[in-house]
Amino acid sequence: MNQPVLLHIVERLENFLGKLPETIQKPILSELTPLKELFLQQRPPRLVLTGSGKKSAPELVRTLFGFSEDEQMPSPPMSIFRWQEVEIGGRGTISILDARGALDSAARQIQDELKRQPADMIFFLDEAAAKARARRGEIENLIACLDWNGAARAKTKVIGIAFSPSKARASHNREREEASHSRELASSLETALKTENESIQIVSFGSEKNLPDEARELMAILGRELPNAARIEMIRISRDRETQREVAQILVKSTTAICAAIGAQPIPLADLPILTTLQVVMVSGIMYLSGRERSLRAATEFIGAIGANVGAGMLLREGARAVLKFFPGWGNLVCGMV
Structure with missing residues (x-):
């Protein structure tokens, strides 16, 4: 039908x-x-990537949305600074705009893309080893994307994605370090975005063996928080009961x-x-x-x-x-x- x-x-x-x-x-x-x-x-959810640019967009999609090793990524290369639809495991489609590392020359293009199709959700990707100066610049890019989202800004949610370095994953204090990183990231984002009555949700991607569980947690959040028009596609992707x-x-x-x-x-x-x-x-x-x-x-x-x-x-x-x-x-x- x-x-x-x-x-x-x-x-x-x-x-x-x-x-x-x-x-x-x-x-x-x-x-x-x-x-x-x-x-x-009904339409695909529109998600913007901001923050750390250490991981490629295809690698991020595989990690964040729980692609298994035997599932192939979409064959077309993912372009930056433009909306691109990506099929997730044959279950549904998402629309991704990779806005990381945008310089002045690309800012206008991102602004036009967000004006044409406002984002439903913005991911802020953060590496635990990132320097404070680099994070400040990435947060400024996040704020610019929110401003470019126009009238939809009030309803656009930001989710922090905290990545732990391989050394932290192997250490005995891994869970403590990941929790500390998540709290620090949440505090930085809440201060910069001036979210007085609403806390920023953080999903921590740490141990390799826990990645599927963390991907399910992220997709469950998206299934709850996305606008109604985009929820069905995400629910089909996540299969969250x-x-x-x-x-x-x-x-x-x-x-x-x-x-x-x-x-x-x-x-x-x-x-x-x-x-x-x-x-x-x-x-x-x-x-x-x-x-x-x-x-x-x-x-x-x-x-x-x-x-x-x-x-x-x-x-x-x-x-x-x-x-x-x-x-x-x-x-x-x-x-x-x-």
Whole structure:
């Protein structure tokens, strides 16, 4: 089920809502908004890289997003100072803008890219062995990127990525050194960005054996913090159970509220195609969150596979609802609850 099909369904639903009493139009439309943001306006998350330039962009993508050794990186070389889409393990796509080390000649190009497509999240990459002077310059570049992000700056979050040197990884005090580095980085960023009421989240990438766990932690943060339009793609990439459950609950809650409001209207039988379509879209959305392709056919087959007893129960329920609608007032109330 592609976005044009979803758009057609939403347009038909909005046309139907226009015929309902004004008292219930607003609550239903408020439930429809997150569904439109999550599934209709879905796009790759836009992430900006700032800070240390010691690691190449492909190496960073592999580390930050948990590429396994047997997974190949995308073949096209990653360009700097321009947005570039990168497929992650066949599960989804992210858009990366590498703004590290930008000189005056490249600043205008980065500014134009952020004006064309504002960033959702900015990563500040920091090496534990970095000199104070170098970090100050990198933070100034971070602040410039935030300013260039325009009106979206207020909603753009910064995440610090703390890398430990190989010596620290091998030392007995590794965990203590990593924690100290994370606190120092958080303090530097919070002071420079003047974040009074909000702390900067830091993800520390230290021991090689812990890299997959640290990548999952980062992707879970992104799944929670990204705008709705970019969350679905990141959730499919991360496969984080908590965020999958959260968005699935939003989908079920909104669909249920819309179906209840429509079902309570005195329109015998005419609402059956709308309610059935909404339920199929809900199942399709949950399947898509889990990593499967979005398909009305697959959702219909899944519903059909539940069993004949459930199908018979749905038939009896819809028949009872249709009969109840012939009784104004209390009949509409009851069938909206069925």
